[in-house]
Amino acid sequence: MTAEAGRPGPMRVANCGGFYGDRLSAAREMVEGGPIDVLTGDWLAELTMSILAGNRLKGRPGYARTFLTQMEQVLGTCLDRGIRVVANAGGLDPAGCAEAVSALADRLGLRAAVAHVTGDDLMPLAEPPVNADTGETLRATPLTANAYLGGRPIAVALEHGADVVVTGRVTDAALVTGPGMWWFGWDPGDLDPLAGSVVAGHVIECGCQATGGNYAFFEEVPDLAHCGFPIAELYADGSSVITKHPGTGGLVSTGTVTAQLLYEIASPRYLGPDVTARFDTIRLEQEGPDRVRITGVRGEPPPDTLKVAVTYLGGYRNTMTLVLTGLDIAAKARIAQEAVWARVPRESFERVHVELTPLGVGESGDRAEVDRGDDAGTALLRITVMDPDPRRAGRAFSSAVVETGLASYPGFYGLTPPGDASPYGVYWPSSADARAVLPVVTVDGVRVEVPHVPPSGPVLGEQAGGPPPGDAAGAAIPPYAGDLAAGPVAPLGTVVGARSGDKGGDANLGVWVRDPARYPWLAAFLTVDRLRDLLPEVGDLPIERFALPNLHALNFVVHGLLGRGVAASPLLDAQAKALGERLRAVCVPIPA
Secondary structure, three states, X not given: XXXXXXXXXXXXXEEOOOOOOOXXXXXXXXXHOOOXXXXXXXXXXXXXXXXXXXXXXXXOOOOOOHHHHHHHHHHHHHHHHOOEEEEOOOOOOHHHHHHHHHHHHHXXXXXXXXXXXXOOEOOOOOOOOEOOOOOOEOOOOEEEEEEOEOOHHHHHHHHOOOOEEXXXXXXXXXXXXXXXXXXXXXXXXXXXXXXXXXXXXXXXOOHHHHOOOOOXXXXXXXXXXXXXXXXXXXXXXXXXXXXXXXXXXXXXXXXXXXXXXXXXXXXXXXXXXXXXXXXXXXXXXXXXXXXXXXXXXXXXXXXXXXXXXXXXXXXEXXXXXXXXXXXXXXXXXHHHHHHHHHHOOHHHOOEEEEEEEEOOXXXXXXXXXXXXXXXXXXXXXXXXEEEOOOOOOOHHHHHHHHHOOOOOOOOOXXXXXXOOOEEEEEEEEEEXXXXXXXXXXXXXXXXXXOOOOOOOOOOOOOOOOOOOOOXXXXXXXXXXXXXXXXXXXXXXXXXXXXXXXXXXXXEEEEEEEOOHHXXXXXHHHOOXXXXXXXXXXXXXXXXXXXEEHHHXXXXXXXXXXXXXXXXXXXXXXXXXXXXXXXXXXXXXXXXX
């Protein structure tokens, strides 16, 4: 650490948003709810970049405009109290967003130093990008290409006196790691503290998902309707305490923190531009009500490449949803499709996706209502067509579906009227040499370049001698000696929590047990083959399994489940948000 280290800790970083569209009042709630040092939020999901690109093509701002609404509510208070604001709301136009914040400050009669970080925008690309997952070379014309920058440019902006730092594409955790570098004076070689800050950033980046939102055991969460946003109290050694403002709804427990730690990860080696954080070294402790301490995180040097998010226009799509009711659901679905394809040949579209989703329960939620005979119930039939020609995928398709209304299955009705096709983007993960990407910080007209500086000399951490992460076969999991087929049959979710999400075209599924004594059983029972049996939708797709014994958890990565990514996925659950809950609903033998 540098001589600047030693600033009184902890640093309290408050999150006020996990996506573009999150609760507008959250910034004011976090600023007014108690003492904080940094206000941050995450506006940029992979899907958001495509949305902002579409906005820019229509002449609209390429940044998150709701950020300005929040700044209007809290900027004066933040300046009075010395609260720094760090946000990736700049999207595709961080300079434009910073200029808008400065104009807002002027209008409010405030003096604010507003910095912005650029350098992530790699357009135009010198050569076609290679897909990091498949090895394919992109043949289409890229719409956007943004490298995931780290926390160092944010730290530089704060060191130069910025009150507000607006970035474009940075890693989600950089919004905490950058302020940590500034506050504690961490150098690139301080790998363990950096890794700890990455873990803290990962926990709070999705807002209320760390405080009981979307939690498997949601009935244990008090006052979820008024869920408070999370705060990370970060210390000089990289340890942290996750908490929330007193008097707010929600829950901070080892369970809610575990759930968020498992969200949208892959290998226990969590790669980033500042450090590789070892998620298999994380230790959690319930320190008190709504206080969870995170310790033990080890760091390794970062990779020599940066992740790059490329998007391009994939074409146009249109979806029509029909409701099937009563008996013979499968036969009704077949008749409905035959009627549609008789009017518009299925072969005329570049891609067709048909999804039959049983709803399974009646309006009262009583499962007994559907037990009136074989194949009785209600289901949704979603037919999606995708094509480069917007006319072919437009009303020519949707009107043809409606035309079958009086010549199809009994009980025919739809949920969507005929409409035009809409454009969709495709997310293309790639990479770039970290040395070839030059972040630039601009504050009060001063331009500061922040070149890539890898760790040099001895580094703090155990990256050389730490145990390699892996699946259950290579991790320290006590063996399970019981009979995996023994025990009463019950939903897996009675003893297991789960959290799932999207990673480009892949889906991740984290599963954990709250009772450590059950972990050997979980690790022995929930193999990749067993997962295929319990979730037939994964089919024969490649699946990786990783063990996280410290968290009593397993993480699965299902490659290709979401096709070409969220923006292009025709699935009803396009982001795999419910994959974990579908697994928890499956009945299996559970030992006493």
